[in-house]
Amino acid sequence: MSPRSVLAIDAGQTAIKVRLDTPGHRDDLLFRGIDTHEPLLPQLADVVREAVERTHGSPTLLTAGISGLTERDSDAGALLSLLSGTGIRGARLAHDSTTSFLGALGSRSGAVVAAGTGVVTLAVGLHSVARVDGWGYIMGDAGSGYWIGRAALDASMRAYDGRGPATGLVDVVRERWPDLAQAYIALQSDDDRVRIVAAFAADVAALASDGDEVALRITAEAAHELATSVSTAIGRVRDRDETFAVCAVGGVFGSALLRDAFAEELSGPGIELVTPLGTAIDGAVALAELAPTHPLTADVRHAGTV
Template sequence: MTPGVLAIDAGQTGIKVRHGGHDIVFPGIRTDEPLLPQLAAVAHGAVARTGAPAWAVTAGVSGLTTREADAAALLARIDDAAVHEVVLAHDSTTSFLGALADGRGAVVAAGGGVVTLAVGRDRVARVDGWGYLMGDAGSGYWIGREALDAVMREYDGRGPATALTAVARERWPDLAEAYISLQSADDRVSIIASFAEPVARLATDGDAVSQNITVRAGGELAHSVESALRRVRSDPDEHFSVCSIGGVFRSPQLREAFASHIAASELDVALVEPLGHGIDGAVALADLAPGHPLAAAVSIARA
């Protein structure tokens, strides 16, 4: 790690910081408030807690928009004479660098949401990551939404019996009122995503509906990977590494379905274990070569 680098891996559930030989965790990003002041506050907090000055601040941020990807504005917000450089990127970039370093291939990061990033010889492609309303196929939210759909189909007589119904009744004893309770809940997205865990458990236990949802989720995630790789492939014989990270891959059946789809691909691909995590990718931003395909997706400002 380059000395003096303060690296930030910022997500909605938590913000990880590596600085001065320490790993620190801060509360997650608040999406209802401006982003850059939050990142500046985290940088100041990390310097205060470690007692080590920072020469550079690097950050990979979940859901970073084009408008927010302004390293110069963040440098001004930090307003620290010791900080001479700020590097800002979407967390799909830092997830890739953490998992595959300088390799070529695709990383699919699937938790409550999902985003896939592929890097070829000279091209980059991002697939999905469009949020729970417009995308995130195969994510924890997607799985939870499919689970609740299956529960209500059984309730109506439109679908087969499933052990997921008993799980739903633990939260909503009267299923006829469940949709009202859910639609009025401020945390309805996380409530829906929370059903991904019982889907994984019940799929292992043999519930056919949960198994079907799990297999389809693995297929969706593999489809995103293949779509991204086709967009960056330079020639038919190009070899790619594929790495899967995130909570949904804790499901053995989902991993198996995902791996099966990848193995059947006409692309030359190999599943590999991640080299590191998002925070490692945030550290790597400090040394990202200007000619790297991902360099165009990174905002850099220097004092």
């Protein structure tokens, strides 16, 4: 545990996890996920202020791993100015791939694929870092919960039209939208549509376990996409014939069939699938003590002093 008083954030599209980590005490809170259609920094500032109020804590350093963090939103100084009066004097912001990596593997070399609503893979070698995908639900996130849910909706409507094979996914989608002919209107007009689509990934996992052929195909394709991202990331940072530790984290890997297919795709010399040391919120806390010489430090935005 860090000796500092740290307020750590793991900000995802489905949920925002917050941990107040102080010497001898820890509080964990859960908030609604990031609204990608609204400015990011004010959302984070609101979460921080509420977290400080609810825990009655006195953090001095804010650390955050943020899904889809862009250069535009990575202004740690601007966030710090929004937190005036909270007692927080320093801020460190990173893409959630960085904090997922630190939570899962610590400071060692390896690769971490974090697949929830979105997905990103990060590989860290001795001297370099490679990020693969994490390009959002429109341009990327192959194998993510959204990607799986989108494939499920596509397969459902193909079956409904008679363009594709029958699947139990039709009944699942009809449970939410009884009139399938109007489902697309309801979905497109819903501000929460990204999370709604991603939620169907759980139904794909359940139907795949029951032997639904369409759900099995989607599961296999998602596993292939995720394994491809990991192999690509490792290939970009591997300096020699070293064995790379690989961690697969996130809700998508709650599907045993997908997890097994992913492992099978990656089986072979030079890759070792390992159990994560911790979670992304642990990685957000670890930002407080990340060594200046670590390859990931260059991707962390700093402001203030602690």
